[in-house]
Structure formats: C-alpha cells, structure tokens
Amino acid sequence: MSLQQANQLDEEFPTYKSEFAIPTFETLGISPPSVTNGPTLTPSTESIYLCGNSLGLMPKQTKTAILAELTAWEHRAVESHFNHPSSTPWVDIDLPLLPLVAPIVGAKENEVAVMGSLTANLNALLIHFYKPKGKRTKILFEKQAFPSDFYAFLNLVKLFGYDESHLIQVGVEKGKTHLTTEQIKRFVDENIDELALVCFPGIQYYTGQLFDIAEITRYIKEKSSDIKVGWDLAHAVGNVPLHLHDWNVDFAAWCSYKYLNSGPGGIAGIYVHEHYTRDNTTGHFQPRLAGWWGNNSDERFKMLEKFDPINSALSYRMSNPSVIDTVAVRSSLELFAKVGGVETLRKKSIKLTQFLQDLLTSSKYYIKQDDTDGSKLGFKILTPLNPSERGCQLSILFQPHFDDKEKNVMERVNKYLHDRGIICDERRPDVIRLAPLPLYNTFTETYHASQRLFEALDAIEQNHTLLK
Known part of the structure; x- marks a missing residue:
C-alpha cells in the first residue's frame, strides 16, 4: 500500500468532505509540529478526523438550517x-x-x-x-x-x-x-x-x-x-x-x-x-x-x-x-440522499477500511491474534478482518500495557497522533478505534494516519528501555 495507490483510489471514489466543517490545527488549539515525512503542517491545515464513530462532523448546511x-x-x-x-x-x-x-x-x-x-x-x-x-x-x-x-x-x-x-x-x-x-x-x-x-x-x-x-x-x-x-x-x-x-x-x-x-x-x-x-x-x-x-x-x-x-x-x-x-x-x-445513500457509500467504505487494514497488517508492529506474547511492542486488530463482518471501524489493541499513562503504549501513540492533527477515539486501557468514513475521509488521509501511527511506535521502540 503506497501513497500513489491512495491517490489513485481517491480518484476512483469521491469524497464529500467539502460539505463538512473540518477542524484545523488552529481550531483544535494544536501547535503544528515540524515534520520530516509527510505534508507540511500549518495552523490552517485540516485535521485527519477518524472519530466519526464517536461524533460525526458538522455538515456545513447544518448551521444554515x-x-x-x-x-x-x-x-x-x-x-x-x-x-x-x-x-x-x-x-x-x-x-x-x-x-x-x-x-x-x-x-x-x-x-x-x-x-x-x-x-x-x-x-x-x-x-x-x-x-x-x-x-x-x-x-x-x-x-x-x-x-x-x-x-x-x-x-x-x-x-x-x-x-x-x-x-x-x-x-x-x-x-x-x-x-x-x-x-x-x-x-x-x-x-x-x-x-x-x-x-x-x-x-x-x-x-x-x-x-x-x-x-x-x-x-x-x-x-x-x-x-x-x-x-x-x-x-x-x-x-x-x-x-x-x-x-x-x-x-x-x-x-x-x-x-x-x-x-x-x-x-x-x-x-x-x-x-x-x-x-x-x-x-x-x-x-x-x-x-x-x-x-x-x-x-x-x-x-x-x-x-x-x-x-x-x-x-x-x-x-x-x-x-x-x-x-x-x-x-x-x-x-445521504444526495450522494446515493448508504448502499453507495458502503462500496467506498469497504475499500477504505480494507486499505487501512492492509497498511496496518503490513507493518512490522502488527501482531496476529493467536500470538500470546504480551511483552511485544506493537498492536493487534480486534475487529474481524473479513469486510462483511464489520463496518468502517478498526479497533487497534496496543501492547505491552503499563498502568503508568506516561509509559503506556496506547496513551503515547494517541498523544503522538493528536499532536499531528489525527483525531481518533481512545478506549482505555489499550485500544484506539480508527474509523475512516466514506463521506468525508480519503484514502490519502488514511495513508498518512497509518504512517504517523508507525512513527509513534518507532519512537517508542527507539526509547524502549523507558518501558521496562
């Protein structure tokens, strides 16, 4: 899975994010960090909002209504x-x-x-x-x-x-x-x-x-x-x-x-x-x-x-x-009626969630469900891997677990993502729920979000002695 593939899929499947108000670094109160791998971030840069399973974004026409x-x-x-x-x-x-x-x-x-x-x-x-x-x-x-x-x-x-x-x-x-x-x-x-x-x-x-x-x-x-x-x-x-x-x-x-x-x-x-x-x-x-x-x-x-x-x-x-x-x-x-309803959106949703799954499972940090070694640094996917058995959400279980929030992997990954304008839902003690929605999320956004997640784990791995 590459950025080029993400761009190609975005050309195939339309996004309707222009219909929605997207929080920016400025509106979220986040100071944009400098990045070495990815697009430059500024106060006006839109967030990557993967939290529609908790609260959907506001359609722009809602304010008028x-x-x-x-x-x-x-x-x-x-x-x-x-x-x-x-x-x-x-x-x-x-x-x-x-x-x-x-x-x-x-x-x-x-x-x-x-x-x-x-x-x-x-x-x-x-x-x-x-x-x-x-x-x-x-x-x-x-x-x-x-x-x-x-x-x-x-x-x-x-x-x-x-x-x-x-x-x-x-x-x-x-x-x-x-x-x-x-x-x-x-x-x-x-x-x-x-x-x-x-x-x-x-x-x-x-x-x-x-x-x-x-x-x-x-x-x-x-x-x-x-x-x-x-x-x-x-x-x-x-x-x-x-x-x-x-x-x-x-x-x-x-x-x-x-x-x-x-x-x-x-x-x-x-x-x-x-x-x-x-x-x-x-x-x-x-x-x-x-x-x-x-x-x-x-x-x-x-x-x-x-x-x-x-x-x-x-x-x-x-x-x-x-x-x-x-x-x-x-x-x-x-x-929903304007874009063809849930049936139409579901076609993109399956592709979008599968794209995210493929990115995650190709990572060196991916841990299969039957692996019982809880000391490994990485994550498991709790959500069924079969597209017909899930919606647009993937629930990611991070390990190892530490009671200290400053050391715990999930807490550190979530903070890293949030500091880079990637909004998702944490479920303590160790789960982050990622939900790429077909209405307003893109394959390119999903690609960048996964790369930031891997970067967070890289940073933790490099300083792994702090976790022991």
Whole structure:
C-alpha cells in the first residue's frame, strides 16, 4: 500500500468532505509540529478526523438550517408552530425526515420515527416488547454490551420483579476477539423455552464487529414466534446497509450523532415493524409509554382524555421533538440522499477500511491474534478482518500495557497522533478505534494516519528501555 495507490483510489471514489466543517490545527488549539515525512503542517491545515464513530462532523448546511429556525423563533415565536416564515411548521417538523430515514434503515415510512435519545427510546421499546409469561422471562444479549444497554436490561427485569438470573449474556470465547453467529444460535437453543426477548447491537461499539442481523433474527423467529428480537443500531445506522422490514425485525433504536452527523446528543430514532401498529385504534392498541405526540394529530389539541394512537411508529412518540435537533439531523440525511445513500457509500467504505487494514497488517508492529506474547511492542486488530463482518471501524489493541499513562503504549501513540492533527477515539486501557468514513475521509488521509501511527511506535521502540 503506497501513497500513489491512495491517490489513485481517491480518484476512483469521491469524497464529500467539502460539505463538512473540518477542524484545523488552529481550531483544535494544536501547535503544528515540524515534520520530516509527510505534508507540511500549518495552523490552517485540516485535521485527519477518524472519530466519526464517536461524533460525526458538522455538515456545513447544518448551521444554515439551525439559523433559519432561530430566525423563525425570533420573528414569529409560538406562531411558527403553524405559520412558519420559511419552512415546515414546527408542529410537523419531524415528518419530512421519515422518507429520508426510512431508506437508511431499510424500513417503510410508517415504521420509523425521529424522536428522543437512544437509551430513552430503547427503554421505551423494551418496556413495550418485553412480555414475560410463565417460564419465558429471560433476555439474551452480549456480555460486552455498552453500559447503557446493560443498565436498561437489568432494570427492566427488576421492574418486573425478577433478578439478574433472568439476564443471559453471550461472552467472547477465550482466545477470540468477537462473538460468532453460531455462538448466539447455541445460546438461543440452550434457552429457547425461557427467552422472552433478544437484543444485540448491530455493530459492537468496542470491536467494530457487524452482527449478522438477518440470520440471527431469522433463526430466532423460526425457533419461536414468542421471542421478540430488537437491535441497538447506534454504530450501524448510516454505516452499513440495513433492511429491517425485510429481515422481520420487531424493533430497533439508534442515535444519530455518530454516522448520521446530527450533532452532540442529537435527536435519535426508532423502528417498529408495521404489524405492531396496523391495528392501532382507541379501543385496541398495545400499551406503551405514551404522550400526546403519539396521539392522532387531528385530535391532539382537543386535549381529550382518550388515547387515539397514530397507525404507525409515530404513535411511540411522547413529546414534541426539538426543532433545532430535528433540522440538524435533516441536513445530514439530505446529504445521504444526495450522494446515493448508504448502499453507495458502503462500496467506498469497504475499500477504505480494507486499505487501512492492509497498511496496518503490513507493518512490522502488527501482531496476529493467536500470538500470546504480551511483552511485544506493537498492536493487534480486534475487529474481524473479513469486510462483511464489520463496518468502517478498526479497533487497534496496543501492547505491552503499563498502568503508568506516561509509559503506556496506547496513551503515547494517541498523544503522538493528536499532536499531528489525527483525531481518533481512545478506549482505555489499550485500544484506539480508527474509523475512516466514506463521506468525508480519503484514502490519502488514511495513508498518512497509518504512517504517523508507525512513527509513534518507532519512537517508542527507539526509547524502549523507558518501558521496562
């Protein structure tokens, strides 16, 4: 893998980074170091941002969209709910997003809603779909679940009067770095008569593993129609193609501030298969956490003591959505539509992540997974090496480990990268997650980032006595 190859690939696959605000050395507050191998760095040099798996960059049009709503607030205040000076009235501000977000997750428009935050939405869906009955009381999920998900599952069973024994966790086998579909199927088979609900991440946040959502859902559904299957899509939405309706997924929730670039803590979304809302009527609906924004819009402002749920996923909304958050995510969703959607971006993403993988595995510092010598200086890749089993993230585990931050390899590598304007995500004690995004990252950037990583390890190797 060479810089020439990177340039050739950049000619083949377009980048849309001009649509985004890219932090520079100056805006990041970093003094550009002098370099001997690579482009000259100045205060105006753009950073290499490989952290979109944590927070996506801001589309430039987002500021315009938000300012328009601030102007509406300034000029018409409450009247903008029904008489907006320039755009969608606030009372319907989220509705134009439905045709934009439905293709992102592979759903019908009546199966999605833009609302709330990820964990709040997940809790609302869990309390609705978890129906313990008889022996069927248990929830199956992964051992390394994101803490919010674990807390949600734990408190859910406790709310129903059960203890932690009603949580079944699938852990990574010794010597492995990620779960397998066969493992999950085995756990399903072993607990088939006691499972009420199964919920996994679409992509595992720490390792970057992409779960086989279609196959896992199909397998469970064929085993028992009584088991509800849901997915936390925080790291999958906007990253990989999804077909939730066709896969017969019961429910899903996601955030939008990572790959959907909605801004920190931006408004999230849900998916509920249409067969759960098709028969919504005043006298016949499945109870859920509810509020007035899930009620029939024709009746909403009559303030009736009657719940008349909308015949779609919109019936799970509780409150009116934040206007600012909604137009922020809309500006990014419009970009996805403009560039051809996730399916188109995925083609570049596979090439881009593979390019990074090839650079890393060609390094003298690359250590294979089955090498158990933890004293070697270098790194392992925790993420599956098969492109079909991951999104755009590679999780790099550095070794050896030292409790002293000043000596620890990962901490030193991360500082070296950051000082050179390469922004990535560290996960203590020893992992750096690199996420080259097809929307705004290039092959050339990825090449330079890998070279700086190798330089950091060179520097550590040359001064290796300090680590002993």
